[in-house]
Amino acid sequence: MNVEDFDFELPEELIAQTPLPDRTASRLLVLDRKTGQTEDRHFVSIIEELQAGDCLVLNDTRVLPARLYGVKKDTGASIEILLLKQLENNEWETLVKPAKRVKEGSVIEFGDGRLTAVCTGEAEHGGRILKMSYEGIFHEVLDELGEMPLPPYIKETLPDQERYQTVFAKNRGSAAAPTAGLHFTKELLEKIEEKGVHIAYITLHVGLGTFRPVSVENIEEHEMHAEFYQMSAGTARLLQSVRESGGRIFAVGTTSARTLETIMKEHNQFQEASGWTSIFIYPGYEVRGFDGLLTNFHLPKSTLVMLVSAFATKEFVLNAYNHAVEQRYRFFSFGDAMLIK
Template sequence: MDVRDFDFHLPEELIAQTPLLDRTASRLLVLNKETGDIEDRKFPSIVDELNEGDCLVLNDTRVMPARLYGIKEDTGANIEVLLLKQLEDDKWETLVKPGKRVKVGTTITFGDGKLTATCIDEAEHGGRVLQMNYQGIFHEVLDELGEMPLPPYIKEQLNDQERYQTVFAKHRGSAAAPTAGLHFTEELLNQIREKGVHIAFITLHVGLGTFRPVSVDSIEEHEMHAEFYQMSEGTARLLQEVREKGKRIIAVGTTSARTLETIVKEHGSFREASGWTSIFIYPGYTYRGLDGLLTNFHLPKSTLVMLVSALAGRENILKAYRHAVEERYRFFSFGDAMLIR
């Protein structure tokens, strides 16, 4: 399958640069995955799209202030570091810029020495493994020195860092936000609960694997970066009950979708589980862990466009995206949402 089959024209001005003041003020495109029919709605109408007994599955990961700016200890050259995932002890897999300046043995210092990092190994895709050295608690140091790792297509400064966190963010560990969840407020979640809809939480710490460009021509040759996931016994039991009663499971975001599919694929049903997933979902894949998906609009030729195409069909997705462009929907992390039902 050719990557170019998932390309579409996106005017740059449709890439949302800042979040809306009201999280729920986004637009909502509703796509029927069977018929391809499209409806233009406002995001609060998500309540009307859910039925009593359905279950909404949210990713409660919390984004780390994972971008650090430091200098090489020997030359004073500026170095940018993006933390991807913790390995063991105080070792981290990272991306560094410029990478050619950071060889094994290089030491980078941050915040006048409050944190130093020594490169101890090279990782896949040009990454570096850094050994961190500091006094006190690492995440407190990171809160002081780090910045929120906004995607490169966002050029504007983010004044309120919490707008790149969901209101239910809990478990710190992501290098990027699960952006479909950014549309919810506690008030809207309570309205959903009052309708008799279950709300369940899973955790997937978002790395760069979800967003890394596909650099091969054939989809089958692309390899996903592994990301850590976790599902509790309570969530697994709830999802099993929902499924047994014939109600729907709606994943909020592609990260929730990948977690659900990973667990059902590996265990045959929902169960308490944790581990690393590198699942790659594209057309030809049969979903077993969800019935619908709430998601934002994704980059052309990305693995995420392929994931939603596996659920709704490539033609339906590209038709929906063309419609979104024509109707001036806002795209990507701070953009509008699409419900595939």
């Protein structure tokens, strides 16, 4: 299967640069994955698409202020880093720009020495392993010196950093937000629960896979970057109960979808689990962990478009995307949403 099969025309002006003041004010394109029919709605109408006994699965990861700007101690050269994954002994896997300036032994200082990083080696995909030195609590230092790692296609600044967090974000560790969850407010979630819909939480810390384009022609040759996931025993019991009682499971975002599929693939049922997943879902894959998917509109030729196409067929998804372009939907992280049922 060729990566070009997942391309589509996207006018640059449809890439949302700023979030809407009201999280729930986004539009919602509803796609019937059995017929390919689409319906234009508003996000608040998602409550009408859910039934008592259904379950929404939300990713409660919290985005780190993972972008840091520093200088090389020996030359004073400006260095930008993005924290991707915490390793042991205060080491982090990072993306560095410009990477060619940072070799093993290089020392980078941030915040006038408040934080110091020493390069201890190269990571896969051209990244660097950096060992951090600081006084106090690392996350407090990061809150002071770091910036929210907005995707590169967003050129505008974000005055309210919390707007790139979901209202249910809890477990710190992501390099990017699970953006399908950005549309929910606490009030809307309460109304959904009042209807008898269950809310379940999983965790998947978004890493390099979000930033990495598919660089091979044959998508079967693409390798996903491993990301940490976790499902509690309580969530597993709830999902098993929903399945047994005939309710539908809706994955909110591709991160929730990948977590559910990882657990079903490894255990053949929902159960307490944690670890690292590099699951790559594309057409031909049989989805077993969810019955519906809420997701934003993704980049052309991305692994996320491929995942959505595995669930609803490439033809239906690309037709829906072309409809979204014609109807001037807003795309990507701060854009509108699509519900596939």
